[in-house]
Amino acid sequence: MADYLAVVNGGALNALGIVKLPYSKKQLRGEEEEEEAEASHSPPSVLNATQIGGILGLSPQKTLATSTPSFPGWYADAPPAWPGEAHMFEVEKVLFHDKSQYQELLIFQSKKHGKIAVLDGFLxxxxxDEFAYQEMITHLPLCSVPNPKKVLLIGGGDGGILREISRHSxxxxxxxxxxDMMVIDAYKQFFPDIAVGxxxxxxxxxxxxxxxxxxxxEEGxxxxxISDAFAQMGTGAVELAxxxxxxxxxxxxxxxxxxxxxADSLWLNQFKVEETIAKCREVFKGSINYAWSTVPAYSSGMIGFVLCATEGPPVNFKNPINPLDIDNYGVAKGPVxxxxxxxxxxVFCLPSFARKRATSKS
Amino acid sequence: MADYLAVVNGGALNALGIVKLPYSKKQLRGEEEEEEAEASHSPPSVLNATQIGGILGLSPQKTLATSTPSFPGWYADAPPAWPGEAHMFEVEKVLFHDKSQYQELLIFQSKKHGKIAVLDGFLxxxxxDEFAYQEMITHLPLCSVPNPKKVLLIGGGDGGILREISRHSxxxxxxxxxxDMMVIDAYKQFFPDIAVGxxxxxxxxxxxxxxxxxxxxEEGxxxxxISDAFAQMGTGAVELAxxxxxxxxxxxxxxxxxxxxxADSLWLNQFKVEETIAKCREVFKGSINYAWSTVPAYSSGMIGFVLCATEGPPVNFKNPINPLDIDNYGVAKGPVxxxxxxxxxxVFCLPSFARKRATSKS
Known part of the structure; x- marks a missing residue:
C-alpha cells in the first residue's frame, strides 16, 4: 500500500479515491527533497475514469470515513469552507498527477468543462471559464491606473494572468x-493556451x-x-490576512x-471581507474596494477580488481610466x-447584504 | 415494488435514490385524478438522511444504470442542460415528498443551505439564497415602471415573489x-417566510x-x-419560446x-438568449433586455432574466425610475x-462573450 496515496480534496477523500502516484516509499516517509528530482522526471501516472472508478467503485462508503460525496469516474470539489455541498465534474481521463516539494497537482480531462487543474485539493x-477569472484579476487593476509600466505577479504560475497582462502595450x-517549477512545466504541457503568457x-x-x-x-x-498565490483561493485569503x-x-x-x-465569495457563510478591507486600509492608504466575478467552477459560482491603492495620485477603481485596447491580443490567440x-x-456593485460590509470609505 | 417510485432528478436517478411515496398502486397506473384528494391528505413520507442512504447506500452503482453521481445522504442536482457536472447538497431530513396531478415536489432540510425544494427533479x-432570485425577478420589472398598480404573477406558488411585490405601496x-394547490400548501407549511407573501x-x-x-x-x-412558471427554470425557457x-x-x-x-444562464453551453430576445421583440414592441443574477443554488451559480416592454411610454430597464422604498417591508419580516x-x-452589464448575443437594440 505504500505506493498509493489518497487524493486529498480540501481535507476529505474525493471521488477519484485512491490513485497510484509515482512516489517512492522514501518519499512517503517524508524524504521528499532527496527524491524530488527523480519524482519530477517520472512520467505522470495516467489513469482513465474507469480505472479510477474501479479502484474505489465497489463500496466507497465502506472505505471512506467521510461524508464528502464520491462517485466512480467523477471528481468532487468540496472545499472545507463550503460544508454541506460539493460540485462534481465528470472525469474523462487523468492527465497528470504529481507532487513537488511544495504541493500536489492533479490535471484531468473533464467531460464537459475542458481540462481541470487541482492544486492541493483545491480546484x-x-x-x-478560466478566462473570467484571469481577465478580471488582471484588467481590473491594470485598467485602473494610467500607463502602467512595471508589473509584478506573485504566484500565477499557470501563465493565464501573464497572457492577460500581455494585452497592455x-x-x-x-x-x-x-x-514551483512543476506547476509551470505542467501548464506548459497541458494548457498551452494558458501558459502562452x-x-x-x-x-x-x-x-x-x-x-x-x-x-x-527597490521601494516603489x-x-x-497582482497576487494569485494559491493560499488565497479557497481558505479565506490566508496571505491577505x-x-x-x-x-x-x-x-x-x-x-x-x-x-x-x-478574496472570498460574498456567499461564504463566514464572509469577512470587511476584516480584510480594514487590514488593507491600515497598510495601503489609498482606495480599497471589493469586487466579484461569476466563475462557475468556483464554489458558489463566483470569486471576489480586493483592490488596494497606495497613497499618491488617487485611484478610482470603479471607473477605469486606462481602457483595454481590444484589438491588441498580446500573446493571446484572440480578444478578451x-x-x-x-x-x-x-462588478463593484454589491448586493445589499454584502454592501455594508465591503464598500470602501475612500 | 409498486408503491416505490424512483426520485427523478432532471431525468436521472439521484442521490436520494428510491424513496417510499404515499402513492397507491392505482396512482402508479396513471389514475392520478381519482386519487388526488386522497394523496393530498396523506401525511408526507418522512425519511431522514440515514434512512435514505440506507436504501441505496450499499452499492449504488449496481442499481443505477446512469452516470449521474449519487452518494448516500446527499441530493444531486444535475439538470440535463448541464451535463458532466452535478451540485450536491447534504441532506439532513426529507420533510415532504408528494405528487399532485401536475408535478412531484420534494422538500428536504439540507445541512447547510436551509430547506431546499425540488419540483419534478429541478431545484x-x-x-x-432564495431572496436573490425572488427580489431580482420582482424588483427589476416593478422598479422600471412608474407607479405600478396592477400586477399579475404566473406561477410562483411558493409566495416569495408575492412577498417581494408586497414592498410596493x-x-x-x-x-x-x-x-397546483399542493405547491401552495407545502410552502405554507414548510417555508413560512416565503409563503408569507x-x-x-x-x-x-x-x-x-x-x-x-x-x-x-381585459386587454391592457x-x-x-411576472412569470415564474416552472418550465422556464431549467429547460431552456420552454414557455418563453x-x-x-x-x-x-x-x-x-x-x-x-x-x-x-x-431565462438561461449565460454560461449555458447552448445559451440561446438571442433567439428568445428575437422572439420577444416580435411580440413586445418596446425595450427587450437580458439581465442576470448570482444565485449559488442554480447551475453555474446564476440565473438570467428577460425583461420586455410593450409599445407605449418608453421603458429604460437599466435605469430604475421607481426606486424601492427600503423602509416598506410589506408582509416581509425585514428589508430586501x-x-x-x-x-x-x-446586472444588465454582460461579459463580452455574451454581450453581442443578448443586448437590446432599443
Whole structure:
C-alpha cells in the first residue's frame, strides 16, 4: 500500500479515491527533497475514469470515513469552507498527477468543462471559464491606473494572468515569482493556451518566494502587483490576512500604485471581507474596494477580488481610466472574452447584504 | 415494488435514490385524478438522511444504470442542460415528498443551505439564497415602471415573489395564477417566510392555468406581469419560446407595461438568449433586455432574466425610475437583502462573450 496515496480534496477523500502516484516509499516517509528530482522526471501516472472508478467503485462508503460525496469516474470539489455541498465534474481521463516539494497537482480531462487543474485539493481552474477569472484579476487593476509600466505577479504560475497582462502595450516589464517549477512545466504541457503568457518577451520568471523577491527590489518599483498565490483561493485569503505580506507589497508599489488579489465569495457563510478591507486600509492608504466575478467552477459560482491603492495620485477603481485596447491580443490567440469597461464598473456593485460590509470609505 | 417510485432528478436517478411515496398502486397506473384528494391528505413520507442512504447506500452503482453521481445522504442536482457536472447538497431530513396531478415536489432540510425544494427533479430554491432570485425577478420589472398598480404573477406558488411585490405601496391588486394547490400548501407549511407573501391583502389567488386566466381578462389590464412558471427554470425557457404564450402576456399588459421571466444562464453551453430576445421583440414592441443574477443554488451559480416592454411610454430597464422604498417591508419580516438600485443597473452589464448575443437594440 505504500505506493498509493489518497487524493486529498480540501481535507476529505474525493471521488477519484485512491490513485497510484509515482512516489517512492522514501518519499512517503517524508524524504521528499532527496527524491524530488527523480519524482519530477517520472512520467505522470495516467489513469482513465474507469480505472479510477474501479479502484474505489465497489463500496466507497465502506472505505471512506467521510461524508464528502464520491462517485466512480467523477471528481468532487468540496472545499472545507463550503460544508454541506460539493460540485462534481465528470472525469474523462487523468492527465497528470504529481507532487513537488511544495504541493500536489492533479490535471484531468473533464467531460464537459475542458481540462481541470487541482492544486492541493483545491480546484484552480477549468478551461471552460478560466478566462473570467484571469481577465478580471488582471484588467481590473491594470485598467485602473494610467500607463502602467512595471508589473509584478506573485504566484500565477499557470501563465493565464501573464497572457492577460500581455494585452497592455504600455507595460515594459513583467516580473513573475512562481516558486514551483512543476506547476509551470505542467501548464506548459497541458494548457498551452494558458501558459502562452510566458511567450511575452517582457516576462521575467523568478522561481522564488514572492516575499523574498519583494524584499530584494527597490521601494516603489511597481505600478501594479497582482497576487494569485494559491493560499488565497479557497481558505479565506490566508496571505491577505498576513499584514507582513501586505506591507512588502505596499513597499514595492509606487505612490498611487495598485494591488489586486482574490478574496472570498460574498456567499461564504463566514464572509469577512470587511476584516480584510480594514487590514488593507491600515497598510495601503489609498482606495480599497471589493469586487466579484461569476466563475462557475468556483464554489458558489463566483470569486471576489480586493483592490488596494497606495497613497499618491488617487485611484478610482470603479471607473477605469486606462481602457483595454481590444484589438491588441498580446500573446493571446484572440480578444478578451469576459472583460469590458461596463463589466469593470458593474462588478463593484454589491448586493445589499454584502454592501455594508465591503464598500470602501475612500 | 409498486408503491416505490424512483426520485427523478432532471431525468436521472439521484442521490436520494428510491424513496417510499404515499402513492397507491392505482396512482402508479396513471389514475392520478381519482386519487388526488386522497394523496393530498396523506401525511408526507418522512425519511431522514440515514434512512435514505440506507436504501441505496450499499452499492449504488449496481442499481443505477446512469452516470449521474449519487452518494448516500446527499441530493444531486444535475439538470440535463448541464451535463458532466452535478451540485450536491447534504441532506439532513426529507420533510415532504408528494405528487399532485401536475408535478412531484420534494422538500428536504439540507445541512447547510436551509430547506431546499425540488419540483419534478429541478431545484427550485434553497433558503440560503432564495431572496436573490425572488427580489431580482420582482424588483427589476416593478422598479422600471412608474407607479405600478396592477400586477399579475404566473406561477410562483411558493409566495416569495408575492412577498417581494408586497414592498410596493403603489400596487392595488396582485393576481396570481398557480395551478397546483399542493405547491401552495407545502410552502405554507414548510417555508413560512416565503409563503408569507399570501398574507398581503391585495393578493387574489387564482388556482388555474395562466394562459386561460389571461384570456379572461381585459386587454391592457396589467402594469407588470411576472412569470415564474416552472418550465422556464431549467429547460431552456420552454414557455418563453412559446410565442402564443407571449402574445397573451403582451395583450394583458397596458401600453408601456413590462414582462419579466427567468431565462438561461449565460454560461449555458447552448445559451440561446438571442433567439428568445428575437422572439420577444416580435411580440413586445418596446425595450427587450437580458439581465442576470448570482444565485449559488442554480447551475453555474446564476440565473438570467428577460425583461420586455410593450409599445407605449418608453421603458429604460437599466435605469430604475421607481426606486424601492427600503423602509416598506410589506408582509416581509425585514428589508430586501439583495436588491438595490446599483445592483439593478449592474446586472444588465454582460461579459463580452455574451454581450453581442443578448443586448437590446432599443
Amino acid at each position: 484552480q481552474l477549468s478551461e471552460k 504600455s507595460i515594459m516589464q513583467v516580473d513573475i515569482c512562481e516558486i 510566458y511567450k511575452d518577451p517582457r516576462v521575467r520568471l523568478h522561481v522564488e518566494d514572492g516575499v523574498a523577491f519583494m524584499r530584494s527590489v 518599483t511597481y505600478d501594479v502587483i 498576513d499584514k507582513n505580506f501586505l506591507c512588502w507589497v505596499a513597499r514595492a508599489l509606487r505612490p498611487g500604485g495598485v494591488f489586486c488579489a482574490p 472574452r469576459f472583460y469590458n469597461s461596463e463589466v469593470h464598473t458593474a | 427550485q430554491l434553497s433558503e440560503k 403603489s400596487i392595488m391588486q396582485v393576481d396570481i395564477c398557480e395551478i 399570501y398574507k398581503d391583502p391585495r393578493v387574489r389567488l387564482h388556482v388555474e392555468d395562466g394562459v386561460a386566466f389571461m384570456r379572461s381578462v 389590464t396589467y402594469d407588470v406581469i 412559446d410565442k402564443n404564450f407571449l402574445c397573451w402576456v403582451a395583450r394583458a399588459l397596458r401600453p408601456g407595461g413590462v414582462f419579466c421571466a427567468p 437583502r439583495f436588491y438595490n438600485s446599483e445592483v439593478h443597473t449592474a
